[in-house]
Amino acid sequence: MAGAAEVSNLLLKEGARGRGSLVAGPVRVVWEAVMQAAVDVAVRAYEDLSPVQRERVLEESVNVPAQARSALVDVLRRARDFAGAARLLEAQGADADAAALHEQAGALMLAAEAWLRAGDIARASAAFERAGALERALELYRALDARESMAQCLTRLQRPLEAAEVYHALGYAHAELEALRGVPPEHPRRREAVLRMCALLDEQGESWRALVLLADARQESSVAREDEVLKAEHLRLLRHLDLSGASQALVSASAVASVEAPPPVAERTSPAPDGYEYLKAIPIFAELALEDLKDLFRMAHQVVIPADTTVLEKGAQGTGLLVLLEGSVDVASGPGPDARLLNTLGPGTWLGEISLILDGPTSAHVRSCSSVRALRVTRADFQHYLATHEAAALRIYRLFTHNLAERVRALSA
Incomplete structure (x- = not known):
């Protein structure tokens, strides 16, 4: 020099x-x-x-x-x-x-x-999204065929139908439903969105919710009330729910109000949980605003794990959050036959929330007792969520730090 x-x-x-x-x-x-x-x-x-x-x-x-x-x-x-x-x-x-x-x-x-300029399109698109340049980010995500990121951008751009189409192609029914809820009553494709939401709810065993949604949609305007396609779907749902008297009233009077009231909650068949309420109950997400929580829910994937399968391997790197929707898992001190059983977890419980933020080995061995249906949020997806939701990230980090401190204090007591 x-x-x-x-x-x-x-x-x-x-x-x-x-x-x-x-x-x-x-x-x-x-x-x-x-x-x-x-x-x-x-x-x-x-x-x-x-x-x-x-x-x-x-x-x-x-x-x-x-x-x-x-x-x-x-x-x-x-x-x-x-x-x-x-x-x-x-x-x-x-x-x-x-x-x-x-x-x-x-x-x-x-x-x-x-x-x-460096040729790293993936990092460029993520940076544009974080900067709020959503159209440029979307263009690059399309070039990469990064469909999940495309759907998230489309949602933030308030283009819910396009987002729903992408989620449909991915097979993410819960995310498609959430995207379709964003289609406003005045949208020219509102009827299409309502019918698709009804179909999704019906497929998930939530026909009563589909019926109420459709009845509400038919009240949005005089055009909707007279729409023959919506009326036909209304009749189909009534017959599917074995409400023959109500369906006859609808046919004879073209009325909506007379058939809107569902039976008492106790008489309905409980639908399969979609995981939203379980996700909402996790302590580190306790302060998330509605739209931030919805965005996180859309990012999650539903997975099915066969019985007698290793879900988390002790000592392996954590991969993210798993929220149990159906089935149960055993949490043990290790993989061997002499390992101590620590707990058995069922629907509504969760695993791996620490690995969303801290990159480290798993502290226990988890194996499915039965077939398990769960909601998964990967560490990579969650890090992207934090990068694009700064206010939510601050709340999550604050609660994570508080909860971690409480655990340390409890262990030291």
Whole structure:
């Protein structure tokens, strides 16, 4: 590396040629420390500069050898001037390194553009989404065929029917239903959305909810009340629920109000749980706003695990959250026959919430006692959720920290 005096003289000459005031005082101290590889001194000197002086250091970096610029990048990183370090790296064509630093600086649009120049489309699309540039993110997600991310963007863009179509193609019935709920009454395809929601609810064994939804939809306007397709579906549901008297009243009077009231809750067949209420009950999600919780629910996948199958292996890396909807699992101290049974968990319980946030090994061995239906949120999906829902992330981290502290306190008592 060139000597400190040589570089300082070069910078002084450039200043004398009309580039502004001479590089001297605190700015010169930074350069001399950089050239002498006195990194700690350079960092402290740089931190003590005013914003104008720091800008001058960046401007003058074009006049020093490449090795000195690289050393300056390290100084700026340590001084936490991530934006300045990113600028220097971009000038050198190191777009991927610059993008990561732009993210640390919170400059998500600059990060997205840098990732794009670096050819990392996946990280560019995620950065655009986090920055709120949803149309650009959607375009890149389409190019990647990242359909789950496409659906999430479409939902945030208030394009629920398109989101529902993507969820339907993925086979995520619960997410499709939630997306369709976002179609407003005045939408020209409202009837299509209502019929599809009724079909989904009916398939899930929730025909009463489908009937109430349809009755409400027919009250939204005079056009809906007279819609023959909606009326036919209304009749089908009434007959399916063995409400022959009500269906006859509907046929004879074209009435809606007379057949809206469902039987008492105690008389209805309980539908299979979709997991929303269970997800809502998990302590680290206790402060999530409605739309944030809905977004998290749409991100979850329903899975079926056969009986006598290892669900979580002790010592393996945690993969995310599992919420039990049907069936039961045994939690043991290990996989062997001599392992101690710690607990047996059933519907409404959950496993692996710590692995959503902390990357570490699983502390117990979990095996299914019967066939299990569950809701899964992977660690990767959850990290994306946190990155795109900043207010929700703050609430989750606060509750996670509180709950973790309570566990430590209980163990220490």
